[in-house]
Amino acid sequence: MLDQLREGLRNAIRKLIYSDVIDEKTVKEFLRDIQRTLLQADVNVKIVLDITSKIEKEALKSDIPAGLSKRDYIINLLYNELVKVLGEGEEINFSRNECNTILLVGIQGSGKTTFAAKLGKYFSREGYKVGVICADTFRPGAYEQLKTLCERAKIEFFGKPNETDSIKIALEGKEYFQKRGMNIIIVDTAGRHKEEKELINEMKKISEHLNPKLVLLVIDGTIGQQSYVQAKAFHEATQIGGIVITKLDGAAKGGGAIAAAASTQAKILFISTGEGLDDIEKFNPQRFVGRLLGLGDVKAILERVRQAEIEADEVKARRIMSGKMTIDDLYDQLLQLKKFGSIRKILELIPGMPEIDTINLDEIEDKIEKWRFIIQSMTKEERRDPEIINSSRIKRIARGAGVEEKEVKEMLKQYNNMKLMMKKTKGRFLRGIIR
Numbered sequence: 014m015l016d017q018l019r020e021g022l023r024n025a026i027r028k029l030i031y032s033d034v035i036d037e038k039t040v041k042e043f044l045r046d047i048q049r050t051l052l053q054a055d056v057n058v059k060i061v062l063d064i065t066s067k068i069e070k071e072a073l074k075s076d077i078p079a080g081l082s083k084r085d086y087i088i089n090l091l092y093n094e095l096v097k098v099l100g101e102g103e104e105i106n107f108s109r110n111e112c113n114t115i116l117l118v119g120i121q122g123s124g125k126t127t128f129a130a131k132l133g134k135y136f137s138r139e140g141y142k143v144g145v146i147c148a149d150t151f152r153p154g155a156y157e158q159l160k161t162l163c164e165r166a167k168i169e170f171f172g173k174p175n176e177t178d179s180i181k182i183a184l185e186g187k188e189y190f191q192k193r194g195m196n197i198i199i200v201d202t203a204g205r206h207k208e209e210k211e212l213i214n215e216m217k218k219i220s221e222h223l224n225p226k227l228v229l230l231v232i233d234g235t236i237g238q239q240s241y242v243q244a245k246a247f248h249e250a251t252q253i254g255g256i257v258i259t260k261l262d263g264a265a266k267g268g269g270a271i272a273a274a275a276s277t278q279a280k281i282l283f284i285s286t287g288e289g290l291d292d293i294e295k296f297n298p299q300r301f302v303g304r305l306l307g308l309g310d311v312k313a314i315l316e317r318v319r320q321a322e323i324e325a326d327e328v329k330a331r332r333i334m335s336g337k338m339t340i341d342d343l344y345d346q347l348l349q350l351k352k353f354g355s356i357r358k359i360l361e362l363i364p365g366m367p368e369i370d371t372i373n374l375d376e377i378e379d380k381i382e383k384w385r386f387i388i389q390s391m392t393k394e395e396r397r398d399p400e401i402i403n404s405s406r407i408k409r410i411a412r413g414a415g416v417e418e419k420e421v422k423e424m425l426k427q428y429n430n431m432k433l434m435m436k437k438t439k440g441r442f443l444r445g446i447i448r
């Protein structure tokens with residue numbers, strides 16, 4: 014992601030770290046490197062100068078905090094300034110007791126439809142019941158595109174290929190999913206307008222009818238600092254909006270897009286880093302900058318591990334430790350694991366971690382994913398007492414989960430192994446994996 018920007022920043026830092034002395038000359042050279050890199054990433058000139066002049070002023074002061082090397086101090090200044098530029102970051106929480114509608118808007122080609130499926134998958138991983146609606150009646154093939162993506166993501170889809178009124182479809186879909194007890198409904202729209210003003214009008218019109226909980230503006234990251242205009246118009250038009258920046262994989266101008274959007278005070282909620290269904294990330298400025306600079310983010314990981322441990326229910330923990338783990342407990346554990354993002358992403362956050370062999374990790378993630386579908390296809394009774402699962406039940410479960418029978422058998426076997434392991438390690442098994 015944002016390879017050029019990352020390389021540029023890291024090279025500048027490396028040069029600073031390996032220089033013999035840190036004097037005014039090295040600091041100025043460091044800042045020139047940073048400027049060049051940020052400008053290449055299409056970050057607005059004013060923002061760039063602002064960042065570097067602040068760092069320069071602070072860095073050349075003689076009294077730096079005790080116990081800090083000048084190099085660390087300067088890198089820390091850079092980190093802080095970049096984080097400041099990227100805004101606050103925002104937690105979004107949707108109640109599971111109501112039906113939350115999320116409306117996606119953005120100009121054609123920005124990545125809405127792809128993102129609709131990704132977001133659906135993201136929320137379904139978090140345990141929400143998700144439905145996705147295709148309200149794009151403009152683009153030929155829009156219906157099929159989203160339908161296929163939803164099938165791949167294993168999330169429910171609603172659309173009417175022959176209906177021409179997009180608002181009608183959206184409302185019908187909303188009703189359909191509400192009846193089915195969904196708690197997240199994602200609506201994909203056409204965004205056929207090229208101009209901001211018309212796009213905003215389209216958004217307002219649909220919003221009026223649909224009454225969404227959140228409207229997300231999807232911006233193509235390859236447009237760089239031009240994203241400012243879209244983000245600003247959007248931010249001024251809606252109170253309940255958030256921004257998604259897509260195509261950050263390899264986009265030379267992605268840094269500019271993020272910085273520009275953030276500078277409008279609009280909240281960037283997600284970023285998208287590829288065409289795959291899992292290439293979605295909640296946007297967190299600290300973590301983002303940490304990764305760009307290659308500092309890793311051990312603190313964030315530790316914090317999340319701690320949180321996860323607190324969340325683990327006492328009674329459940331005791332049951333698991335004594336080897337009486339039910340399938341429901343296993344399912345919870347898998348969801349916990351998912352909270353950390355993908356396993357590859359966890360590893361990426363660890364400093365000093367070289368390029369990771371992704372093939373094996375993909376396999377692991379795939380397996381976890383399949384297990385979740387398998388468990389979802391089991392009845393309550395089966396989850397409580399897996400012993401009753403005979404071959405005809407296995408057949409039914411496999412069909413429900415879209416996997417082979419031998420995969421169900423393997424999961425059950427692994428479950429038994431884990432149960433034993435939990436007993437032996439007093440529940441530290443999964444925590445071990447996370448660490």
Ligand SMILES: Nc1nc2c(ncn2[C@@H]2O[C@H](COP(=O)(O)OP(=O)(O)O)[C@@H](O)[C@H]2O)c(=O)[nH]1
Pocket residue numbers: 119120121122123124125126127128204259260261262285286287288292
């Ligand atoms: N490289 C890359 N391509 C993306 C990303 N998101 C979407 N795309 C591609 O961009 C194109 C347009 O996406 P689509 O979802 O149809 O955009 P829409 O017109 O706004 O619905 C498709 O070819 C997608 O595969 C991303 O994060 N990275």
Ligand SMILES: [Mg+2]
Pocket residue numbers: 125126127149152155201202203
């Ligand atoms: Mg589309």
